[in-house]
Amino acid sequence: MKQKTIAVIVMTMALLACQNQSTTSNTIDTNKTTIDSIQSLATYLTGCYEYNVGQDTIRLTLKVNGTNVSGELFYDMYEKDKSRGTLDGLLKDSIIETNYAFNSEGMDSDAEVIFKFKNDSLYMGEGPQGVKDGKGVFLDKSKIQFTAAFRKIKCP
Template sequence: MKASIPILIFVLAILSCKGPKEDSPIDVAFSPDEEHAEEINTECFRYFGEKDTVLLTTHVDGTNITGTLDYSIYEKDKNSGTIEGEIRDNMIIAEYTFQSEGVTSKRQVVFKNTEEGWKEGFGEMKSVDGIPVQVNIDSLDYSHQMALTPVPCD
C-alpha cells in the first residue's frame, strides 16, 4: 500500500503536465465565440418619419427574443426600454418594460413582419396582473405607415 502512494503521485504529476486541451478544428468551427454569436443573432430595425423615430434592436435565440425598443413620437413622451418574449407565426410577441418621465411601466407589444417591414399591431387592450395586453392578437390593426426596416446596428 505504501509503495502505491508514490506511484499514484507520480502518475498524477505526469497527467497534470499535459497542458491545456486544444479544441479540434471541428469544435472551433462549430463553437463560435460569444462576440461572434452576438453578431449573428442581433438585428436592428428603425422607422424614421418626419418627426417620429422608432428603433428596435433584437437578439434572437431560437424562438425567444430579447432586445431594446425606443420610441420618439412627436408631441408624446419619449420612452425607452427592453423587450422579452417570443417569435411566433411571423410575429414578435413581447413584454415591453420601459421608462417614461422617470416612471417604469410595462405593456405587451406585438410586431408583425409585413412586406414593408416590422409593424406594431394595435387593438383593444386589457389589464392582466397589472400589465396591459392585447385582447385578441389575431385581430390587431397593422394599417399604419410606421414600418421598421433593417438598419446597421451601432
C-alpha cells in the same frame, strides 16, 4: 399457388417497408428544414430597425436566438413622453410576442408589444389595448393590425 401467395405477401411487405423508411426519412428532413428555417429567420431578424412618421421615431434592436427574442425599444415621439426599455419574448411562425419593460417620465411600466415579419419587413402590431394586472395588453389579438413597417438599419 400457396408459394405464389406467400411471395406476393413478402414482396408487398418489403415494398411497404421501403415506403415507410422513405416517409420516415422525409419527416426527419422536413423537421430539419423547419429548424433550419427558424434559425435562418432568427438570423435575418436579428438587428436594428427604425420607424419614422413626421417627427416621431421608434427604434428597435432585436436579438433572436431560435425562438427566444430579446432587445430594446425606444419611443421618441415629438412633444410627447419618451420611453425606453427592454423586450423579452418568443418568435412563433412569423409573429414575435414580447413584454416591453420600460421607463417613461420616471415611471416603470410593462406592456405587450407584438411584431409580425411579412414581405421581408417587420411590422409593429396596433389595436385596442387595456390594462390587465398592471400591464398594457391587447384586448383582442384577432383585431391587431400590422401596418407600421420598420426598416432595417445599420446598428450604431
